[in-house]
Amino acid sequence: MPRGEAGAHAETYLDANATEPLRPAAREAAIAAFDLPGNPSSVHAAGRAARRLLETAREQVAARFGARPAGVVFTAGGTEANALALHGLGAGRRLLVGATEHPSVWAAARAVAGEAVVTVPVRSDGQADLEALAALLARPAAPPALVCLMAANNETGVLHPLAEAAALCRAHGALLHVDAVQAAGRVPVSLAALGADSLALSGHKLGGPKGAGALLLRPGLDPAPLVPGGGQERGRRGGTEPLPAIAGLAAAAAEALPERAAALAALRDRLEEGVRALAPEARIVGAAAPRLPNTSCILLPGVPAETQVIALDLTGVRVSAGAACSSGKVARSPVLEAMGLGAAAGEAIRVSLPWNAGGASVERFLAAWGAMRERLRRRAA
Numbered sequence: 001m002p003r004g005e006a007g008a009h010a011e012t013y014l015d016a017n018a019t020e021p022l023r024p025a026a027r028e029a030a031i032a033a034f035d036l037p038g039n040p041s042s043v044h045a046a047g048r049a050a051r052r053l054l055e056t057a058r059e060q061v062a063a064r065f066g067a068r069p070a071g072v073v074f075t076a077g078g079t080e081a082n083a084l085a086l087h088g089l090g091a092g093r094r095l096l097v098g099a100t101e102h103p104s105v106w107a108a109a110r111a112v113a114g115e116a117v118v119t120v121p122v123r124s125d126g127q128a129d130l131e132a133l134a135a136l137l138a139r140p141a142a143p144p145a146l147v148c149l150m151a152a153n154n155e156t157g158v159l160h161p162l163a164e165a166a167a168l169c170r171a172h173g174a175l176l177h178v179d180a181v182q183a184a185g186r187v188p189v190s191l192a193a194l195g196a197d198s199l200a201l202s203g204h205k206l207g208g209p210k211g212a213g214a215l216l217l218r219p220g221l222d223p224a225p226l227v228p229g230g231g232q233e234r235g236r237r238g239g240t241e242p243l244p245a246i247a248g249l250a251a252a253a254a255e256a257l258p259e260r261a262a263a264l265a266a267l268r269d270r271l272e273e274g275v276r277a278l279a280p281e282a283r284i285v286g287a288a289a290p291r292l293p294n295t296s297c298i299l300l301p302g303v304p305a306e307t308q309v310i311a312l313d314l315t316g317v318r319v320s321a322g323a324a325c326s327s328g329k330v331a332r333s334p335v336l337e338a339m340g341l342g343a344a345a346g347e348a349i350r351v352s353l354p355w356n357a358g359g360a361s362v363e364r365f366l367a368a369w370g371a372m373r374e375r376l377r378r379r380a381a
């Protein structure tokens with residue numbers, strides 16, 4: 001039985017896209033790093049030991065995601081990695097941002113370029129509209145662009161056609177920043193293979209501890225720091241590096257291999273079949289596009305997402321609604337609105353299977369979801 005599955009009272013945690021459960025190897029690596037007293041910037045032996053740990057983690061992350069060690073900037077997480085890319089690479093460029101990008105990308109883009117940020121639309125299946133991107137890139141006399149497209153969407157799991165987008169960007173002298181926070185560890189991700197210029201990662205989405213992320217840069221790019229300081233991270237990010245979180249990130253990255261994708265996709269497919277069998281009126285958003293193997297965005301017409309999330313939570317099943325839930329409040333999802341769902345954009349929940357999910361959690365979800373839907377139907381009748 002996979003870890004986290006056992007026990008009559010075990011909660012059914014299906015919110016991996018918010019945070020993956022900590023991987024045991026990441027926990028061990030973080031604990032070992034807690035016991036190193038040195039500061040990686042100190043020249044004495046304790047400092048050098050801390051530095052070795054930091055540089056080993058950097059090499060592991062670089063090798064795992066197709067970068068060079070010198071191109072890895074450790075940050076506090078995905079939000080900061082996106083912000084560093086936008087601020088450090090976007091100044092003086094036109095910013096073209098995918099309609100379904102994460103709020104951390106949108107907020108940083110607006111901070112850099114205000115209302116001049118241009119939206120790259122998505123099609124109704126959730127994938128970036130490449131014809132629209134090509135037209136935006138081809139505008140005559142426009143300054144060179146920085147394009148931001150995520151590898152996988154956090155709400156629907158939809159994967160964007162990044163190889164094609166990267167080719168378009170290259171052809172027009174544009175930079176491409178990829179938010180790979182949700183894709184990393186779940187589908188193959190490589191900065192070099194994608195031909196992107198920068199790529200954002202987050203430790204806790206890989207099964208590492210919260211508190212570390214990374215921006216990967218292709219050779220030759222050197223963004224100005226958001227946080228200047230003592231010259232750490234080659235002057236790109238000041239401040240003593242959070243070694244336990246970084247060591248945990250590297251250990252998680254080594255374990256988070258897309259090889260588990262087929263098993264997770266089979267569980268996800270079973271879950272979606274179950275939903276369709278229980279409720280013909282339900283819709284799986286983004287199902288027409290290639291998706292992450294662990295993510296299912298389930299729309300139940302007429303039922304606010306918040307009602308669904310709370311009803312499931314009362315039965316021990318943890319899922320989320322749209323992206324705007326960081327303050328504990330659920331709003332209509334801009335991602336689903338961008339896909340043309342209109343008012344129904346407030347009626348979908350996200351089920352995201354963690355790396356240690358097994359069949360039992362899918363069955364518990366279906367039992368809870370089916371009972372919730374029945375109750376709501378009886379009440380409405």
Ligand code: PLP
Nearest residue numbers: 077078079102154179181182202
């Ligand atoms: N990008 C995407 C696609 C995300 O889903 C998230 C978190 O939900 C982030 C960035 C932000 O990452 P972090 O929580 O590490 O700041």
